[in-house]
Structure formats: structure tokens, C-alpha cells
Amino acid sequence: MGRFRALSWLAAVALVAALPFAIRPLLVRLVGSRLEALATRRDLEASWGRLRLELPARATFRDLDVVGRATGDTLLHADSLGLGLDPWALLFGRVRVDRLGAAHARVRLPTSPAADLDTLPPEAAPPPGGPGPGRLRRSASGLARLLSAPARRMPRLALYDVTLQSARGADALWSGARISWLNLTPARGGVQLAALGSILGPREVPFAASFVYAGDDRLTGGARLELPDQQGGRSTVRILADAVVHQDRHAGRVAMAEGSRIQIGAIGVRLQATIWRQGPAVEVGLSADQLTDERIKGSLPPPVLGPLRDVATRGSWDYRLTFRLDLAQPDSVEFSARVVSHGLALDPERTHLDLLGLEDPFVASIHLPHGRVVTRELSAANPHYRTLEQIAPELVNAVVVNEDGGFFHHRGFNTGAVKEAIAENLRAGAFRRGAGTITMQLARNLYLGHERTLSRKFQEVTLAWVLEHLTGISKRRLLEVYLNVIEWGPEVHGADEAATYYFGRDAGDLSLDQALFLATVVPSPGKWRYRFDSSGGLRPFARAQMHFIGRAMVAKGWLDPEALPAAESLHVELAGAAHEVLFPSDTGSAVSRQLRGPLREWPGLRLEVGARSTGRRLPVSAWSDLGASGKLGPGSSGAYHGAFPANTPKESARRSPRSSGTAVRPDA
Numbered sequence: 036m037g038r039f040r041a042l043s044w045l046a047a048v049a050l051v052a053a054l055p056f057a058i059r060p061l062l063v064r065l066v067g068s069r070l071e072a073l074a075t076r077r078d079l080e081a082s083w084g085r086l087r088l089e090l091p092a093r094a095t096f097r098d099l100d101v102v103g104r105a106t107g108d109t110l111l112h113a114d115s116l117g118l119g120l121d122p123w124a125l126l127f128g129r130v131r132v133d134r135l136g137a138a139h140a141r142v143r144l145p146t147s148p149a150a151d152l153d154t155l156p157p158e159a160a161p162p163p164g165g166p167g168p169g170r171l172r173r174s175a176s177g178l179a180r181l182l183s184a185p186a187r188r189m190p191r192l193a194l195y196d197v198t199l200q201s202a203r204g205a206d207a208l209w210s211g212a213r214i215s216w217l218n219l220t221p222a223r224g225g226v227q228l229a230a231l232g233s234i235l236g237p238r239e240v241p242f243a244a245s246f247v248y249a250g251d252d253r254l255t256g257g258a259r260l261e262l263p264d265q266q267g268g269r270s271t272v273r274i275l276a277d278a279v280v281h282q283d284r285h286a287g288r289v290a291m292a293e294g295s296r297i298q299i300g301a302i303g304v305r306l307q308a309t310i311w312r313q314g315p316a317v318e319v320g321l322s323a324d325q326l327t328d329e330r331i332k333g334s335l336p337p338p339v340l341g342p343l344r345d346v347a348t349r350g351s352w353d354y355r356l357t358f359r360l361d362l363a364q365p366d367s368v369e370f371s372a373r374v375v376s377h378g379l380a381l382d383p384e385r386t387h388l389d390l391l392g393l394e395d396p397f398v399a400s401i402h403l404p405h406g407r408v409v410t411r412e413l414s415a416a417n418p419h420y421r422t423l424e425q426i427a428p429e430l431v432n433a434v435v436v437n438e439d440g441g442f443f444h445h446r447g448f449n450t451g452a453v454k455e456a457i458a459e460n461l462r463a464g465a466f467r468r469g470a471g472t473i474t475m476q477l478a479r480n481l482y483l484g485h486e487r488t489l490s491r492k493f494q495e496v497t498l499a500w501v502l503e504h505l506t507g508i509s510k511r512r513l514l515e516v517y518l519n520v521i522e523w524g525p526e527v528h529g530a531d532e533a534a535t536y537y538f539g540r541d542a543g544d545l546s547l548d549q550a551l552f553l554a555t556v557v558p559s560p561g562k563w564r565y566r567f568d569s570s571g572g573l574r575p576f577a578r579a580q581m582h583f584i585g586r587a588m589v590a591k592g593w594l595d596p597e598a599l600p601a602a603e604s605l606h607v608e609l610a611g612a613a614h615e616v617l618f619p620s621d622t623g624s625a626v627s628r629q630l631r632g633p634l635r636e637w638p639g640l641r642l643e644v645g646a647r648s649t650g651r652r653l654p655v656s657a658w659s660d661l662g663a664s665g666k667l668g669p670g671s672s673g674a675y676h677g678a679f680p681a682n683t684p685k686e687s688a689r690r691s692p693r694s695s696g697t698a699v700r701p702d703a
Contacts, residue, residue: 070096078104094118113140119190134191142199144211175362179315183282183289186226186248192219200235211235224250237486238263246276254278254295262338262490270336274299278306287312300334302326316361323354328382339490342482343497347385348505350378365461368454374500381505388482390506393513399520401528402484411528413519419531423515426530427545432593433554434518437584439473440591443510447474447503448496474499477517522560523553524613537563539611547598551581552607564617571609571617578605 067086074081084098094117101111119134193216200211217230225248234240240263246256257275264270278295282288290309297304307320328348337344353375360368383391396414403409413420423431435442441449452470459468478498483491502508523533531542533553538545545553555577556563566577573581582602588594609617 074101080104108143110143113137115139132190136193137197138195140197144199144201175315176312179310179312182310183284183287183312185282185284189219189226192217222247237488252279252281254280262336264338270338272336301330302334314361314363319358321356325351326354327351341490341494342388343494345386345388346501347382349380349382352376352379362461365458368457370450370454372450390502393516394508399481401480401520403522404485406484409528411520413516419529420519421531421542423511426518426542427550429547429550430530430542430545430553432588433550433584434557436587436591437554438557440587442473445472447472447499472499473517474502474513477513478502480520521557523556524560524563536611537609537613548605548607551584554584555580567617573605573607578602581605
């Protein structure tokens with residue numbers, strides 16, 4: 036009997052010892068099939084090089100790839116992904132993760148494709164292949180579920196060298212994040228999050244963060260950002276949080292309670308927010324009191340402020356912002372933002388940014404993409420400068436309608452346009468419309484440039500508000516400056532240069548069709564050629580955009596309905612430099628050969644044939660008095676521009692008051 040009992044115990048021990056080896060293949064198959072099923076439900080496909088199961092319950096994937104079935108894009112690649120599994124759940128055939136670790140991974144975040152404002156007609160359907168409103172809502176619902184899930188029950192998380200990459204690319208406002216390491220662990224009856232990494236974008240922003248979400252729903256901690264400046268240095272911003280966050284999984288809601296506070300230097304911001312899983316929906320309220328010039332400049336580093344450092348004010352102000360949105364009802368969006376002034380005024384003695392000088396003639400430094408800067412004199416000394424009254428009203432109205440239909444009704448920032456843009460983008464499931472104003476564009480052109488960063492957008496909105504509220508400059512003058520500096524093509528700035536470049540006409544002498552065409556060029560001036568087919572005719576989408584602008588002018592009472600032709604009847608014929616760009620010819624080379632001979636006696640000069648403002652070649656018709664000798668006489672429409680030797684006969688190099696011509700410049 037004793038021997039039988041001993042043998043029974045030995046058999047039981049052997050069975051227990053052999054059981055893991057016997058069931059390991061079954062567990063590997065269970066974990067693998069579970070991951071494949073999860074991927075399939077999301078229209079994804081998962082594959083891996085090796086799956087290893089370590090007892091008691093740890094699964095490790097090597098060379099894991101997750102690919103979108105529809106696009107074939109790799110959305111996730113991880114050299115190593117480890118899952119800690121709940122062993123009790125495994126006994127019942129269920130897979131529940133209680134810890135997760137990833138190393139050397141790349142995650143590509145799916146985003147909706149942005150509509151190209153230069154090529155998409157306003158009435159066109161959303162771009163094919165985009166996520167659409169349904170998928171956008173599903174993504175937002177997933178985020179709402181994640182935020183409402185009990186944070187204190189989340190699995191332990193350990194990430195090392197993980198990159199989250201946006202599909203928009205490096206030229207977007209942000210292009211992802213690089214996580215050097217991140218740990219989420221239980222702490223004080225709650226959870227603690229610590230991370231180190233950088234935010235990716237036009238310029239990388241390193242960060243470090245540490246937050247604790249305690250058992251009493253209190254969220255405390257902070258983050259440090261190292262912001263790069265133009266000189267290659269970095270400035271530190273510290274953000275502290277002290278908030279109460281309630282998670283209600285059953286109601287599908289997470290709420291940041293009233294009284295929660297964010298501190299940025301000496302700036303205290305009160306924040307209240309609620310997110311509902313149903314919809315999903317979000318509501319945010321933000322407020323800050325007794326803000327001053329000194330407090331702002333003492334709390335925000337130079338890279339955030341930019342040229343705002345050279346703007347000084349007296350008095351103080353409060354700020355209020357509210358936002359409500361139900362994605363199931365995009366038109367229900369509510370948005371308001373206002374500044375409550377307490378004696379707020381511009382201090383002209385301490386303001387070094389040329390804001391007040393816009394009222395008078397001045398030389399504008401125009402900031403272009405990629406850091407380029409050009410200048411234009413806004414005075415009668417510039418033959419292309421035009422007052423608002425000297426520009427065809429059809430062009431003025433067409434540009435205002437297309438760029439900022441509410442220009443004469445807002446004060447620099449159009450909250451109504453923000454709401455309309457949010458609603459339209461949500462309905463389309465893609466970015467199709469922005470909410471920038473003419474004043475914001477003017478601030479960008481004169482002071483900021485086109486870098487896509489949050490700090491630059493903050494500067495743009497602030498300067499637009501200052502221009503409209505604190506300078507006393509009229510709306511008409513702001514519009515006049517805008518129409519004389521905006522880019523309309525390669526080295527083409529202002530309405531008159533545009534009218535000359537495209538049509539060989541004055542800005543005050545344009546047809547309705549020409550005005551509508553020029554208005555469509557403003558959003559993407561570098562892409563104007565794509566509006567024409569190989570024969571020089573307007574493409575259908577270009578005529579559709581022009582007609583859309585015309586209908587908007589009719590709706591505002593700025594155009595007689597009978598004056599607007601049908602879309603298929605809209606027509607423009609290029610002339611001058613634009614025609615030569617679209618249909619290159621040897622005309623410019625012939626003129627150049629005729630002129631080079633007589634100019635050989637002038638050493639140190641280089642000949643360039645083309646429009647003075649664009650450097651493009653002009654047809655022979657631009658040269659009205661070119662004799663057989665190739666010399667330009669006093670009555671010619673061409674002109675010599677540049678430096679001349681002291682013994683040069685000036686009467687043979689008379690400067691034309693306006694038109695395009697030959698540029699003769701000193702050799703480098």
C-alpha cells in the first residue's frame with residue numbers, strides 16, 4: 036500500500052512536470068490565433084518570425100509586423116514584443132494581458148489625407164481612399180474607450196526605442212514622437228507614468244515627463260520640453276499639473292473636474308474637460324486671469340514667443356475658451372475664444388516690431404517658405420504698388436471671398452470659420468478646409484514665415500489680434516497691404532505684379548474671369564501651371580473653383596448673378612512671362628543674342644532677358660523699339676536695370692517706369 040501511494044505521488048509529480056511541455060504548443064497556438072483574430076477584425080494582417088512562450092505565462096514575438104490589408108502599409112514593426120499573460124485566464128482558454136513590453140519598434144499612425152487646396156474643387160467629394168467620417172468616428176471612439184478604461188487596472192507597460200510616426204511626414208505640424216523609454220507601473224494605490232523622448236516635427240523637441248494618478252483620482256506631475264531656437268540653442272519650458280480626473284467606465288465618461296490647474300511658469304490655467312464614449316463627444320473649458328506682458332515673457336521662452344518679444348503692452352487681460360463637439364453631429368460644434376481687456380494697450384515706446392508703421396509707406400520684408408525673404412516697397416516709388424481703389428473690385432472681392440469671407444466682420448480671428456471648418460472636415464473625414472484669416476496671413480507674411488509649428492501658429496493668432504485691436508489700423512489698409520505683398524507666383528508679389536505676370540495687364544484692368552483665376556492661385560501660388568492643360572486651356576477643376584468663388588460673390592451681393600458665366604464658359608488666356616513659362620520658346624534666346632554684341636563694350640555686366648520682377652523671358656512683343664543694331668532707344672518699352680560704369684551713356688539706358696524688360700546686373 037505504501038509503495039502504491041509513493042508511485043502515485045511520483046506519477047502525479049511527473050504529470051505536473053510534463054504538463055507545461057505538453058500544453059506549450061497549444062498555448063502558443065492559442066496566443067498566435069488570438070492576435071491574428073484581433074488583427075483581422077481591424078482589417079489588418081499580423082505576422083512574425085518567431086513566437087516563444089515562457090512559463091508560467093509570457094509570450095515573446097520576434098520580428099512582428101502588422102500590415103493594413105487595404106493599403107499594404109506596415110503599421111507596426113517590432114524587433115521584440117513581449118506579453119505577460121494572466122495564467123488563470125489561460126486555464127479557461129482566454130488571453131488577458133497584464134504586462135506589455137516593446138523594444139526597437141516603429142508604429143505608423145494612420146491619418147486622413149489632406150486635401151490639396153490648389154487642386155480640389157470646393158464641391159468635390161472627399162478624396163478616395165481616405166478614412167471617411169465613419170472610420171474617423173471609430174478611431175475617436177477607440178480613444179474615448181481607452182481614456183475611460185480604469186487607469187489603475189492597466190497592464191504594466193515598458194517601451195524602449197519606440198517611434199510613433201504620423202503619415203503626414205516631417206512637414207506637418209507634428210510628425211510623431213520618439214520614445215527612448217516609457218514605464219507605466221503601479222504606485223500609491225494608483226499608477227505612475229515616466230517617459231523620456233522627443234516630439235518629432237520640423238524641429239525635434241526633447242521631453243521628459245512624470246505623472247502619478249493616485250487612488251483618490253488626483254493626477255499630479257509635470258513635463259519638461261527643450262524647445263530649439265533659430266540659432267541652434269534650446270530653451271526649457273516646464274509644465275506642472277494638479278488635477279482631479281474621474282473615470283466612469285460604465286457610463287463611458289472621463290472628466291477633469293473643475294478647479295484642475297495647469298501651471299506654465301507664472302501662468303496659471305484652469306482647465307475643465309469631459310469626454311463621452313457615446314458619440315464620442317468632448318467638452319473643454321479653459322481660462323486664465325490677470326495676464327500681463329511681463330508674466331507672459333517671463334514664463335514662455337524665446338522660441339515660443341518669436342517676434343512677440345518685440346511687442347510690449349500696458350494693462351492686463353483675461354482669456355476664456357470653450358469647445359464642445361459631438362462627432363455624431365458635426366454641425367453641433369460650439370467654439371468661442373475671447374480676450375477680456377483690463378486697460379490693455381500697445382506700448383509704442385517699448386514695441387520694436389514695426390506694427391504701427393503699416394499705416395504709412397514702408398518697405399515690406401516678405402517671409403516665404405524655406406526661410407526665404409524678399410522685399411517690396413509699398414509706396415508710389417514702386418511702379419507695381421496699388422492702392423485698394425486702383426485694384427479691380429472683382430479681384431478684391433474674389434480674393435476676400437476665397438481667403439476670408441468674414442474679413443469685414445471679425446477682428447483677426449474668426450470663430451465662426453473655425454466651427455464651420457471643424458464641421459466640414461468631420462463630415463468629409465479628411466482635412467479639407469482651414470480657418471485662417473487674411474489678417475493672420477498678413478502677420479505670417481510680414482513677421483513670421485511659414486514654419487509649421489505650434490509656436491508659430493500661436494504667434495500668428497496673437498499678432499493678428501494685436502493688429503486688429505491695438506494698432507488702430509483700418510480693415511481697408513490691412514487688406515491693401517495684404518494685396519500688395521502676398522505671393523502670386525515665382526517671385527510675383529502683389530496684385531499688379533500678378534496681373535502683369537499672367538495677363539500683361541494692370542491690376543485695375545482685369546476681366547471677371549481673370550480676377551477669379553488669380554483668386555484661385557493665392558492658396559498655392561507655386562502650382563498655378565497645373566490649372567492648365569497642354570493646349571493652355573483651363574482644366575475642369577480650375578473652372579469649378581473659379582465658378583465656386585463667383586457664386587460666393589453673388590451670395591454676398593458683390594456680383595450681379597447675370598454677370599457670372601457658366602463654369603464651362605470661364606476662360607483666361609495667358610500672356611507675358613506666364614505664357615512663356617507654360618509654352619517655352621526660343622524668343623528670349625534670340626533677343627539675348629541680339630543684345631549681347633553691343634554690350635560687350637561694357638565689361639562687368641551680365642545680361643538677363645525677362646520680366647524685371649520675375650526673371651522670366653518675355654516674347655518679342657514686349658520689345659517695342661529694338662533696332663537692327665540691337666540697341667534700346669529712349670522710346671523702347673524694355674529697360675536696363677542695374678549698375679552702370681561711370682562712362683556709360685545713360686541716355687541709352689533709360690529706365691522704364693513700369694514694365695518688364697532686360698535686367699543688366701553686375702557679375703558676381
